[in-house]
Amino acid sequence: MLLYERVAAALRAQIAHGTLRAGERLPSIRRLAEGHGVSVATAVQTYLQLEREGLVVARPRSGYFVRASTPQLPASPPARRRVPGEVNNPALLDATEIRARGDLLPLHSATPALELLPQGALMASVSRCLRRAPAVVLEYAPAQGHLALRRLIAQRYAQVGAPVSPEEIVITAGAMEAINLALRTITSPGDVVLVETPTYHGILQAVAALHLKVLEVPNLPGQGIDVARLDHLLQQNSVRAAVLVPNFNNPLGSLTSDADKRALVDSCARHGVVIIEDDIYGELAWSGQRPSLLRRWDTRGMVISCxxxxxxxxxGMRLGWLACNQWTDALVRAKFFSTVGGTSLTQLAMSDYLQRHDLERHLRRLRRTLADNGQRMFEAIARYWPSDTRASEPQGGLSLWVQLPARGDSRVLSKAALSKGIRTSPGVLFSSRGEYADYVRLSCGLVWNERLDRAMKELGKLAAKLDGSKVITP
Incomplete structure (x- = not known):
């Protein structure tokens, strides 16, 4: 047996026997080498082996920790017959953002904390634009958006194997305006739109506001969109458009495979269904490997990427975009009729930032932090929450989808959490029919600290009270 295998076997046994517990910090590489009388290189190899086995996890600037046992995956959506219908969920009418309150911990928001973003560099870009071209930044932006930014977005698409011309890009006020403009352009009231279940409540609100009918296709934990079911639904129903999140669905964080993406695009094309691809989380792969877009597999011009x-x-800059082809002119008109144009200052400042800084370097740091946060949340659930709690195993994005123990109602949990200064998102918001009452979505985008750890412990206590279970304590 090689030296590193011998040291790994010793640590493996300590983890199995509970001597080293989930979330505990392991000895530094130097201390491990000294304690076992091996070289630093051997100690490094030991941790790399245990990391490959999924027993330990490395945290930037913190060292190695015992990995928590991943909670069981949530149950798949019920296998019931789905038919088109209007969005019928009163909870969605109240799902608007409460103004930021410093006393609330925003575990409800699938948004990265400002501390994780390049605030200084972005503000410097804003200042440069104000100094150098004050007349330009105070004028209306073109309805399609400034060409400099459209070129930079097109370059990014080319890097991920989904080339697009800058002339096919329309700048919007975030991804939600992009989705709304696409729906308004290609659908009419009464049309049927296919969406995932569960899915982001903003998509459901947009469909409801435009008086469209919704048809739900399951998104399966750890697998992504149920493509076989999608094809069956399209055979049985007349569907005009599909609003889909194949890369790190919100709230599940699941990733649809390339094979399923190709089959999905082919199925929609055969049935004349326009796909509105919401790729807002595509750059946040926890593995560091950016997944493909549906647009990559589109040979008939049926995909609009947002x-x-x-x-x-x-x-806060509210900068999104649409990448399309045959609908570009119609989308530019829809944008002009809606808001005339975007904000010049933010578009030019973003262009300045992207030209001066390495976006990929920032994304590498952000992805590592989000992956680390997800692991810490698993550890907190293992320590503090009832033992029969289930949780998704996200492959990217900013959300953790947690299924409460039997009889647990996330609306009750969210109300109780507010009284403790914690805000969460109850699961009913992610269904057109108010399902998933026993689920809650939590954010992985906050900076991990003692306050967040205490909040996870408090939520565990509240979850235990929902069904009388006992909380697992360290």
Missing amino acids: GSFSKMLAP
């Missing part, structure tokens, strides 16, 4: 800088750089 993206945004909100989740990776600047939520």
Whole structure:
């Protein structure tokens, strides 16, 4: 047995026997080497082996920790017959953002904390634009958006194998305006729109506001969109459009495979269904490997891709976009009729930032932090929450989807959490029919600190009271 295998076996046994517990910090590489009388290189190899086995996790600037056992995955959506219908969920009418309150911990918001974003560099870009071209930044922006920014977005698409011309891009006020403009352009009241279940409540609100009918296709934990079911639904129903989140669905964080993406695009094309692809989380792969877009597999021009800088750089700048082809002119008109144009200052400042800074370097740091946060939340659930709590295993994005123990109601949990200064998102918001009452969505985008750890402990206590279970304490 090689030296590193011998040291790994010793640590493996300590983890199995509970001597080293989930979330505990392991000895530094130097201390491990000294304690076992091996070289630093051997100690490094030991931790790399245990990391490959999923027993330990590395945290930037913190060292190695015992990895929490991943909670069981949530149950898949009920296998019931789905038919088109209007959005019928009163909870969605109240799902508007409460003004930021410093006393509330925003575990409800799928947005990265400002501390994780390049605030200084972005503000410097804003200042440069104000100094150098004050007349330009105070004028109306073109309805389609400034060409400099459209070129930079097109370059990013080319890097991920989904080339698009700058002339096919329309700048919007975030991804939600992009989705709304696409729906308004290609649908009419009464049309049927396919969406995932569960899915982001903003998509459901947009469908409801435009008086469209919704048809739900399951998104399966750990697998992504149920493509076989999608094809069956399209065979049985007349569907005009599909609003889909194949890369890190909100709230599940699941990733649809390339094979399923190709089959999905082919199925929609055969049935004449326009796909509105919400790729707002595509850059936030926890593995560091950016997944493909549906647009990559589109050979018939049936995919409109929507993206945004909100989740990776600047939520408050409200900068998103549409990447399309045959609908470009219609979308530009819809944008002009809606808001005339976007904001010149933010568009030019974002262009300045992207030209001066390495976006990929920032994304690498952000992805590592989000992956680390997800692991810490798993550890907190293992320590503090009832033992039969289930949680999704996100592959990217900013959300953790948690299924409460039997009889647990996330609306009751969210109300109780507010009294403790914690805000969460009850699961009923992610269904057109008010399902998923026993689920809650939590954000992985906050900076991990003692306050957040205490909040997870408090939520565990509240979850235990919902069904009388006992909380697991360290």
